[in-house]
Amino acid sequence: MKSSRMLGLIMIAPAAIMILLFFLMPVVLTGVFSMTNMTTATGISGGAYQIAPHSLNDLKSTMPDIAEQMSQPRYTIDETGLKAVEGLGLDAGIATELRAKHMGEVFKTRREAERMIKGLDQGPSTTQVKQISEQFNRSVVNSRFSSRQELFTALDTLGFKLTDAQKDSIAEATYTGWNWTTENFSRIVSSPDMARVLFNTLLYVALVLVLFNTTYAMLLAIWTHYMPAAPATIFRSIWLLPRITPVVIYVLMWKWLAWDTGFISVLMGKFGYPPKNYLLDNAYNAWLFVILINGFIGASMGMLVFSSALKAIPKSQFFASEVDGASRWQQIRYIILPQMRWPILFVTCYQTLSLLASFNEILLSTRGGPGKATEVWSLAAYHTALNNYAGNLEYGLGAAMALVLVVIGIVLSLFYLRIFNYGTLVSRPLIED
C-alpha cells in the first residue's frame, strides 16, 4: 500500500514539476512583480546606487549643503592620484610631469581633465588618458555603486560625514532599482481608463461567448446532427478552418476583406460608396469585426463538443419522439437541450477563461483601436508591460493588471466548479478500496 503510494508520487513527479514551473511559478512571479514599481529603468534583477543630477535635485530640498557638496564634479591633481598613476605601470614621465606642472589643479569635468592629460609631453593614448583621469576623480556624481555599503564607503573616503538618517535619505534618492509598493493597484482603481477597459473586456467576453461560442456552436451542432453524415462532416471541417489557420494569416484575410482597398470597399464602390477602412471606421465596426474574428474561431470548439454530446444521446429517444409526432423544435427543446447541460456549462467555463486571457486576434486586427475602443484587459496588460515607444516597459503595473485577470479567472473557475457540481462528478466509486 505504502510502496504503491510512493510509486504514484514518483510517477506524478515530472508532471508536478512541470505544473510548478510553468503554471504556478508564472502566477507567483506575476504576484511578486505586481507588488513592485518595476520598469525597464529600474531593471528586474535589482538596482544600484547612482548619484545622478536628478537624485541630487531631490536631495536639495532636504539637505541642501550636502547635495551642493556632492554635486561638485571635480578632478583634482593630488598626491594620492599621482601615487595611483605611478602604480599603473605607465611611462614614469607622465606622473613626473603631472606633479611638476599640474599639482593642485582642479578640473570641473572629466573632459577638461583629459584635455590636459592629452597635452602631456608623453602623449598618452586614449586608453591611457582614461586610466589616468580616473585616478584623479574626486567626485561621486554619476558613479554607480552596486551596494549601499560601497556608496557610503566612497562618500566616507571623500570626507562626507553623514548621520544614519542622512544616509537613509541619500540611499533612497540614489537607488535606481525597484521598490515594493501597492501603488499599481491604486493606479488601476483610480485610473478612469481602467474602468473602460474592464467594461470592454466584459462586453467582449459576453458577446463572443453568448453569440458564437455557445449559441452559434449549438446551432451548428444541431444542423449537422440532422444532416446526412457526409455533408455534415464537410460542413464541420469547414467550420474548423478558422481554428486551424495560423492566426496571423486568418486575421490578415479579415483585414483584406475590410481595408480601404479590400473586398468590402471594392464591392461598395460598385454602388457608389467611397472606399473606407471598414475595420476601423468606428468603434461599432471594430467591435463587430473583433467579435466575428474571435467568434468564428471559438464556434468550432463548441460545435465539436456539442456534436459529440449529441451523438451520445440514444437514437431510440429520437425515434420514439418521432413516433409520438414531435416536431424538430420539440426534439431540440425536450430531448437535446436538457441533455446538453453539462457540455454547455463546460464550454461556457472553458471559453470564458480563454477569452479573458486572449488578445492576439485583437492585437493583430485593431490593436485595441480605434482610440482604445477595443482595448481589452489582457491587451492593455500586454501594452503596459511590453510596449513603450520610449523604451521604458512598465513590468510592475503590467503584472498587476495580469494579476487581476488571474484573480478573476480563479474566482470564475471556483464558481463554475460549483455549478458543475464537481464533487459529484469525481466522487469516489463505491466498489473500490
Added chain:
Amino acid sequence: MTILPTLKCLTVAAAILASTTVLAFAKDITISVWAGGTGPNDTYRLDAIEIAAQQLEREAAIRGEDLKIKVEKTPYADWESFKQALTLAAEAKKAPNIVATGHEDIGPWSQAGLIVPIEDYVDLDSWPLNGIYENLMEIASFNGVVYGIPQDAESRPMFFWKPYMKAIGYSDADLDALPQKVQDGGYTMANVLEDAKKMQDKGLVQPGYGFYPRNSNGPDYWQFYTSFGGTMEEDGKLVFDKAAMTRTYQFFADAVKDGVTKKNHIGMPGDQWWKEVATGKAGIWHGGTWHYARLVKQEGLTNFFDNVVFTLIPAGEGGKANTLTHPLVYLLTSGHEKEETEIAAQLIKIASEPRINVLHAMKSAHLGIAKAESEIDLYSSDRWAREATERLLPYANAMPNNADFGTYWNIMWKGLEASWTGAKTVDASIGDVETELKSTLGDKIVIR
C-alpha cells in the same frame, strides 16, 4: 639513447609554446550590433559597423596585430519588437555589444545600467567625434554624461501636394515662399486646416484626405505640442502644459470635425498610407526627412520636387514653427568583456566618419551628423539633403532624455487618441491625462 626522447620532448614543447605565441597575437572578436526601425533603406546603420571593422582590422595589421572582427548584424524593421527584444535580452544578459536606437532610450536604459557611457572609451575631442554637431551630441547625453554617438539626424517636415495648392489659389511664387512664410509664422496650423478644407471642397481630395497625419504613435506628435506653445522638459523636470496640450488635442479634434482628417486614421495600414501619400491622394501631410527615400525609391514618386513642397511644422496659437529631430544613437551595452566594449567603441567611432556616415544619410535620406558630411559630393550634390539640412535642422528640437518620458508619452498619446476618435471630449481627455500624470509621476512632472 636517453637524450633523444628528451630532445623530442623539448621540440614538442617548443612547438606548443610557439603556437601559443602566434595565438596570443591572433585575436578573434565577435561584435554584435542590433538596430531598430531599420528597413531596406537603413541597412548602413549596421553595414557601417562592418566597414569600420574592416578598417580597424587593417589598422591592427599595420601595428602587427592579427585582429579578426566578426560583426553580427540584426536589423529590426519596427520599433516595438526591437525594444521588447532588446530590453528582455539585456535583462537576460544577452544584449548585443552595440545598439542603434532612439536617443530617448538613454534615460531609462542608463538608469537600469543596461548601457555604459561611450565617453569612458573614446576621446570626444578627437576626430571625427569633435566634428559632430554639438546639439546632436547633447541629445546623446544624459546627466551630463555622453552615453552615445549620434548615428543619424533627421527632422520632420510638413508636406504639401503642389498641384492641389495651386488649384486652391497658390501661385508658384507663393509656394516657393511658403517655407519662409511658415518659418516667420505667417502661415499657421489654422491655415493648414483651412487649405485642407478648401482642397476637399473643390473635390481635389476625398473627405478625410485633406490633412493626412502619421498613421501611428510617434515622436511627430510632440511637434504639434511645441507648435502650440508646449514645453516637454525644463531643468530636468517634465512639463505638462495643460493649455498647450488642450490646443494640440483640439487641433486634431477640429481636423476630424471639419472632415479633413479621418476619425479612424490612427491604426490604418502603413503601406496604404505610403501609397496614398505618394500618389497625391492626400493634400497636406507630415512625415520625416527619410520619407523622401521611400517616396522616391519605393513608391515611385520620382518627380518629387514638382509635386511636393516641404516646410517646418507651422506655428499654432501660442507657439512657433518648429520641427523635431529624433536622432538614432549608437550605444554600448553593459555586461561584456572590457576589451570587446573597447573595440565596439572604436568601431562606432570609425563608423561616425563622414565618408561612412554619408552612405547612410544618402541611402536613407537622413541628415548628416557633421558639417564635414555636407561637404562630401554625394551629399552636397543632392538637392533633398541640401535643402532639408538648411531649411529644417537649425530649427529642430528633440524629445528629452528622461527616464520617465516614456510614461508621460504613453499617457499623452492615450489622451490624444481618445480626443481624436471622439471617444472623449478634449476637456475630458485633458482632465484624465492630468489625473493619470499626477497619480503616476507625482512630483516628477510639473503641471501648469
